[in-house]
Amino acid sequence: MSKPPARIRLADAAFALFDERGYEQTTVDDIAERAGVGRTTFFRHYRSKEAVIFPDHDRLLELIRDRLATSSHRTALVAVSDAVRLVLLHYIEEGDLARRRYALTSKVSALRDREIASVARYQRLFREFIADWMGDPTKSASLRAELMAASVAAAHNHVLRRWLRGESADPVTELDEAMGEVLALFPAPGAPADGDGGGTTVVAFRTGQDLDALLPSLRRLVEGETGR
Amino acid sequence: MSKPPARIRLADAAFALFDERGYEQTTVDDIAERAGVGRTTFFRHYRSKEAVIFPDHDRLLELIRDRLATSSHRTALVAVSDAVRLVLLHYIEEGDLARRRYALTSKVSALRDREIASVARYQRLFREFIADWMGDPTKSASLRAELMAASVAAAHNHVLRRWLRGESADPVTELDEAMGEVLALFPAPGAPADGDGGGTTVVAFRTGQDLDALLPSLRRLVEGETGR
């Protein structure tokens, strides 16, 4: 009968009690007691009662920062896409835990607010990165950076919530599609990949014709020539 | 020597103390004492310590809801613009108070989080309204509603913050410009711009091959078939 570490026991106890009695009706003492530890130990592992539900937003923020940092000017948009995918994958890896958290944040407004604040921090990273990428600190450029960051975050949240609700079987490709739609909203600035040295390139077009008519030819075009 | 009502004295005392000692270093007792009232009276006028800074978000929410409700299908976008302008005007009317609040939310993360949560509620109203307006509950339509709402909110925040920082002399027309830019991002669904009734379609791909090799074929593909 080897016990799991206190940190895990606390999280398990917290989620169980939140399910049974609700969030506000559960005190930190209750959680600590069920986990078989003292109250002090709870606060040693989690900074607050809310933090037991959102354990590693800080780590996730660092991941995003790192991914964005390792990108050249040319690959900026790829970095954004990758970083967003990173966040989604993080939630997916959590699996059922993420869904239980979603159920809680849907009911308890204090938790929903906290979640929103976390998302805003991601969005801020994206905004700063995009603004930096665009250079040009004019009024309209910074508005565009703001819009882009907001759209990127919104697209991610949209796909994430669909997956959390069980409405999406393949959230990763859904995210790619959504990101494509977002990037298509914003015409590429500067001189996008003029005489570039090759490598992966992101292309976006807007056209008036039907998607279904266009798709097969495009797929042939891309896949045929890359040999994938 | 007629005293202003307690509600005002409390707000004044709160802002003064927050400026002097900082937010966390000020207790509710301090505020009540400086205002010359009891602690109970503070909580009678403001639900929480934070609420003394954000007095009427609820009222503002109602204003938005009302403005959105009084609109036909045709005038939906106008209603959105109006509602957003309503929020901006509300802040402008507050004048210096809004700027002091901004100074506080810039320093104290707890207050910034609360502000963000409030904005999220506005955004939610817009998202629901836009989704409702578009009808069509398909995956891509609800994503578009989400993106639009996020962009609308982002545009508003952008202009508002510029004004709060004293970077904008005429925020109202700036907002109109920004809203115009936002709405330009999203082709009107009801009246397709092209003659083909199918609406504009946006496609994005990622490929490993060189952009220059891809561009001519793509251009032929798109332009050749649309006749543009």
Add this chain to the structure above:
DNA sequence: CTGTAATACGGTACTCAGTACCGTTGAGCG
């Protein structure tokens, strides 16, 4: 085996936000 340093833990006591309840005051009004 023994002293010691590091780590994790439990307990107590405190501050402060927020809630509940009760008694008091004062203004208006018959």
Add this chain to the structure above:
DNA sequence: CGCTCAACGGTACTGAGTACCGTATTACAG
């Protein structure tokens, strides 16, 4: 004058979060 109603003040409580102190366990050097 007696009544009512609203605003207020005081007391007491719960619960989150912090600070501090003492203790058990482990590991490791001697």
